[in-house]
Amino acid sequence: MSELVAQPVVREIPPKDADLSAWYTAVCLKAELVSYSPVRGCVVLRPYGYGLWENLQKHLDLAFKETGHENAYFPLLIPESLLLKEADHVEGFAPEVAWVTHGGNEKLTERLAIRPTSEVIIGVMYAQWIESYRDLPILINQWANVLRWEKATRPFLRTMEFLWQEGHTAHATAQEAREETLRMLDVYKDFAENVAAVPVYAGVKSANERFPGAVETFSIEALMPDGKALQSATSHDLGQNFAKAYDITFVDADQAIKHAYTTSWGMSWRMLGAMIMVHGDDRGLRVPPKMAPIEAVFTPIVKAGDDRAVAVAHDTAKALRKAGFRVKVDDRDQQPGWKYAEWDLRGVPVRVEIGPRDVEAGSVVLVRRDRKKGDPDHKTSVPLAGLERHLRDLLESIQVSLFEQARAFLESHTFVVTERAEFYEKCKSRAGMIDIAWGGRAECEAHVKAETGATTRNTRPLDGTQTCVACGEPATVRAYFAQSY
Amino acid sequence: MSELVAQPVVREIPPKDADLSAWYTAVCLKAELVSYSPVRGCVVLRPYGYGLWENLQKHLDLAFKETGHENAYFPLLIPESLLLKEADHVEGFAPEVAWVTHGGNEKLTERLAIRPTSEVIIGVMYAQWIESYRDLPILINQWANVLRWEKATRPFLRTMEFLWQEGHTAHATAQEAREETLRMLDVYKDFAENVAAVPVYAGVKSANERFPGAVETFSIEALMPDGKALQSATSHDLGQNFAKAYDITFVDADQAIKHAYTTSWGMSWRMLGAMIMVHGDDRGLRVPPKMAPIEAVFTPIVKAGDDRAVAVAHDTAKALRKAGFRVKVDDRDQQPGWKYAEWDLRGVPVRVEIGPRDVEAGSVVLVRRDRKKGDPDHKTSVPLAGLERHLRDLLESIQVSLFEQARAFLESHTFVVTERAEFYEKCKSRAGMIDIAWGGRAECEAHVKAETGATTRNTRPLDGTQTCVACGEPATVRAYFAQSY
Numbered sequence: 001m002s003e004l005v006a007q008p009v010v011r012e013i014p015p016k017d018a019d020l021s022a023w024y025t026a027v028c029l030k031a032e033l034v035s036y037s038p039v040r041g042c043v044v045l046r047p048y049g050y051g052l053w054e055n056l057q058k059h060l061d062l063a064f065k066e067t068g069h070e071n072a073y074f075p076l077l078i079p080e081s082l083l084l085k086e087a088d089h090v091e092g093f094a095p096e097v098a099w100v101t102h103g104g105n106e107k108l109t110e111r112l113a114i115r116p117t118s119e120v121i122i123g124v125m126y127a128q129w130i131e132s133y134r135d136l137p138i139l140i141n142q143w144a145n146v147l148r149w150e151k152a153t154r155p156f157l158r159t160m161e162f163l164w165q166e167g168h169t170a171h172a173t174a175q176e177a178r179e180e181t182l183r184m185l186d187v188y189k190d191f192a193e194n195v196a197a198v199p200v201y202a203g204v205k206s207a208n209e210r211f212p213g214a215v216e217t218f219s220i221e222a223l224m225p226d227g228k229a230l231q232s233a234t235s236h237d238l239g240q241n242f243a244k245a246y247d248i249t250f251v252d253a254d255q256a257i258k259h260a261y262t263t264s265w266g267m268s269w270r271m272l273g274a275m276i277m278v279h280g281d282d283r284g285l286r287v288p289p290k291m292a293p294i295e296a297v298f299t300p301i302v303k304a305g306d307d308r309a310v311a312v313a314h315d316t317a318k319a320l321r322k323a324g325f326r327v328k329v330d331d332r333d334q335q336p337g338w339k340y341a342e343w344d345l346r347g348v349p350v351r352v353e354i355g356p357r358d359v360e361a362g363s364v365v366l367v368r369r370d371r372k373k374g375d376p377d378h379k380t381s382v383p384l385a386g387l388e389r390h391l392r393d394l395l396e397s398i399q400v401s402l403f404e405q406a407r408a409f410l411e412s413h414t415f416v417v418t419e420r421a422e423f424y425e426k427c428k429s430r431a432g433m434i435d436i437a438w439g440g441r442a443e444c445e446a447h448v449k450a451e452t453g454a455t456t457r458n459t460r461p462l463d464g465t466q467t468c469v470a471c472g473e474p475a476t477v478r479a480y481f482a483q484s485y
Numbered sequence: 486m487s488e489l490v491a492q493p494v495v496r497e498i499p500p501k502d503a504d505l506s507a508w509y510t511a512v513c514l515k516a517e518l519v520s521y522s523p524v525r526g527c528v529v530l531r532p533y534g535y536g537l538w539e540n541l542q543k544h545l546d547l548a549f550k551e552t553g554h555e556n557a558y559f560p561l562l563i564p565e566s567l568l569l570k571e572a573d574h575v576e577g578f579a580p581e582v583a584w585v586t587h588g589g590n591e592k593l594t595e596r597l598a599i600r601p602t603s604e605v606i607i608g609v610m611y612a613q614w615i616e617s618y619r620d621l622p623i624l625i626n627q628w629a630n631v632l633r634w635e636k637a638t639r640p641f642l643r644t645m646e647f648l649w650q651e652g653h654t655a656h657a658t659a660q661e662a663r664e665e666t667l668r669m670l671d672v673y674k675d676f677a678e679n680v681a682a683v684p685v686y687a688g689v690k691s692a693n694e695r696f697p698g699a700v701e702t703f704s705i706e707a708l709m710p711d712g713k714a715l716q717s718a719t720s721h722d723l724g725q726n727f728a729k730a731y732d733i734t735f736v737d738a739d740q741a742i743k744h745a746y747t748t749s750w751g752m753s754w755r756m757l758g759a760m761i762m763v764h765g766d767d768r769g770l771r772v773p774p775k776m777a778p779i780e781a782v783f784t785p786i787v788k789a790g791d792d793r794a795v796a797v798a799h800d801t802a803k804a805l806r807k808a809g810f811r812v813k814v815d816d817r818d819q820q821p822g823w824k825y826a827e828w829d830l831r832g833v834p835v836r837v838e839i840g841p842r843d844v845e846a847g848s849v850v851l852v853r854r855d856r857k858k859g860d861p862d863h864k865t866s867v868p869l870a871g872l873e874r875h876l877r878d879l880l881e882s883i884q885v886s887l888f889e890q891a892r893a894f895l896e897s898h899t900f901v902v903t904e905r906a907e908f909y910e911k912c913k914s915r916a917g918m919i920d921i922a923w924g925g926r927a928e929c930e931a932h933v934k935a936e937t938g939a940t941t942r943n944t945r946p947l948d949g950t951q952t953c954v955a956c957g958e959p960a961t962v963r964a965y966f967a968q969s970y
Contacts, residue, residue: 035610039564053558054556070536071535072531073535073538074522076630077632095589098597100583103582103634105580112524121523124523125522163558
């Protein structure tokens, strides 16, 4: 027993290339992002994982507010009769709904669904709130937990309960609703690329992949190291479908009573899963600085009883915190090598080494997590006096570098294909994002899926007249195909 | 129909003194803090109400982090078998639990409770995470929705689903756990008084009012204008009760395996209900500046086509926002009087009037929401040049003034009583906080409740030897009695 207490937990993880799935699960658990829970399909988001979520929230919430949105909170439970009003929607979600049938010791007269998403309850409220065109647009976002019945459990990627945000807006015209849908798609793309450092393709989902009840669904799609795509956020133009089902009407300036046009858009903690898979390496996480709960960790070294480095580390960390940095001092009584491995595993962007000799020289050594031992810029000694500026520059450089690495991967794994055989082969071999001229036919899409496992990720306008690479009919769009999470 | 569109909604509310309950409901609805929803017992927290919640979150979250806590997120659903392990706890909560019995089309083999609170699921996880004394303390907070089956609905005060935070900590010793319990009680008292401007009495709950499963429960209690107390937050020392039920053990430095000591503490959106009732007046809300979604609203006046005031208002608001103020410009095409009533109803602390004459004079008029027409300091003209400093001072002054008014009310409605008859009479007549030497006997407490409707709010140590004012047995504590929400 005594050895168990004295020894830090072993945190080794399998190599990323050999088995991405095993690597991913090990990293999520051993970096203490999540724990499995005794509730099937549900994970616990531990403090370090929640720190990632808080940074996602901070950035997205600011972007939502800058685009005129306010937050609100709607009930968790939705009466069954309300859920049934939008036919496509209920068909899409009914198999995934958890039902409350008893309150205390009493059986309910009507079942209540735990929200799988909130279009229904929010639509009902909008119908009450909106009277005239002066009440439009309504621009609301909700940060919430939602629940979709699931048997599989993969941290962030597939869980029964998950955290997300869902925006819900109502507009007077179809054009305004479409503009809003695209504006929020842009907000997501900007967040993914400039905060999470995950490059994405933005575009339109095929009819088959559309949100139940939407007129048009847009998505951003990232590419994982195993060649599979991961849908990272969606933005839906709901047209008047929900307005008609839930009676969201307004008196327009011309005195006519009209149905509003609504949108909804969401990003969940799935985005964290994409970020983890895209950037991680064999040593663990590599967290982009803007998302990092800890931007820099001090690992002071005590030698022969000389603990001056610990004091300097604490003083310096305090000053950096005052300047707005998120920093931590690891002064635990453990071997330096073990500490380095621990912070590498957790993906802290910069490690600050300081020992007695550094104290005397008035300097520290900055170690970049995004580089490897032997890389020329892996470690830099910088004077304590200029640390703040150096650290700021270094964090910026790491942020950019992680994005550039990911972009290079996405680009080198995106294949513009013009031959049918090559297209099927690349889809089957999970080569990456396969970019073709496509006819948009559901039968064609189904055939590709049956033969290769790949689906359309999203589409964009086509230049000129071409034929569909997958089936030879006239092409209508350009589409990315890929296998996907 | 055309008149309906042109006219703003009537927002009149009944006088506060005549019927506090009617006033309260009207304010919550007409100031657009909440809407009733089609889900029994559940309300929607609308953007302006959510703005209050965001400010509560911002202040409390910072205080939690400054005291070493981190956020995490635990599952919404709790398997019934786990809930049953702590006998007192399950007895206390079982009648209030909503049960999930079906997932999709499948009947579950075990019912899942929607969390009424999270001691159980968090206890189970702590048992997994904690191995040695080195893992302690664990200091975690969760921001979450919880659900307790309720038939009545009163916005913020009594709803089936509500938003709250729940802290859950584990410690190596009883003393540390008790210190934590008291530390968080202090955090709550500080928040209530210095942010929400609601004075409170902090103390120990009687055994009868204790949290199910706790060794000791502490609370802060506020006094409402109708003489009823409102419990605004609780902090529980759970001793080893949950550790024993859920097997939270650790290997101590002496190699012995011991049960941990745990605490939990929570504040919900109920605190907003207290704040609304304590400060509001016949014109509507009066929001303390630190809690205000909008600290100051500009109501520029256009006269005879001269709209320079609108431009100046926007420019000035922009500069104030840059300086960190939360301000808004109301440039809607409505009568000034209607706008004033609207912002009074919403309780914005400062209204900034600006018309053509003010533009020429280079000044604005600041109007305090906490004062009435005719009060000497109701309105002040200040030069635009010094607006930032004036506004900052004014907001601080309003914050203090609201607290002082509420404190004067609490003090004038707290009665130190030494005679039995007077005690019973004051309890019955809902005089306020009735402060007596009390024997702490459950029979005595039950008798007071049966006769008067009043209960112990909380207790504190007694000086010297006295007899219980309520029953004549030896007194053990001083206690506040009151009727309560």
